[in-house]
Amino acid sequence: MTDVEAAARRFIADVWNARQEESAYELVAEECPGLGGTGPEATLAWHRERRAAFPDLRYKIVDVVAAGERVAVHWRAAGTHVGQFGPVPPTGQVVSYSGATFLRFDAAGRIVEVWSCNELFQLLQQLGVEMLPPAVVSGPGA
Numbered sequence: 001m002t003d004v005e006a007a008a009r010r011f012i013a014d015v016w017n018a019r020q021e022e023s024a025y026e027l028v029a030e031e032c033p034g035l036g037g038t039g040p041e042a043t044l045a046w047h048r049e050r051r052a053a054f055p056d057l058r059y060k061i062v063d064v065v066a067a068g069e070r071v072a073v074h075w076r077a078a079g080t081h082v083g084q085f086g087p088v089p090p091t092g093q094v095v096s097y098s099g100a101t102f103l104r105f106d107a108a109g110r111i112v113e114v115w116s117c118n119e120l121f122q123l124l125q126q127l128g129v130e131m132l133p134p135a136v137v138s139g140p141g142a
Helices: 004-017 021-027 041-053 119-128
Strands: 057-069 070-078 093-105 111-118
Touching: 004 021, 004 041, 004 070, 004 093, 021 041, 057 119, 093 119
Parallel strands: none
Antiparallel strands: 057 070, 070 093, 093 111
């Protein structure tokens, strides 16, 4: 079996940071879910979208835990918001946030599952997005 920790570190170094898209075709299995589909191209679509908003985005690995076919990566990211990010127009603001990404590998050492959680609210606050709780509707029929 492939060293899954080394493969996870390579995924972040090559695909996330160095934009070496060809590495995604080596590291990501065809059945791995991504943005709007599966496989390396769907994984790259998510990264291309994020890079359009933050072209200088860089990830630093804080910690890695690997066990069997699974790897958890705690990371920090920083970049400058110069492109559209969802509904948020470019602000020129430098942001820094952290998160964790969980990867599952197949027997051939290819990524078959990726899911991440990150400090999206912190990121949005740094971009100046005002977050209000939903309005409470009361009265008849509510």
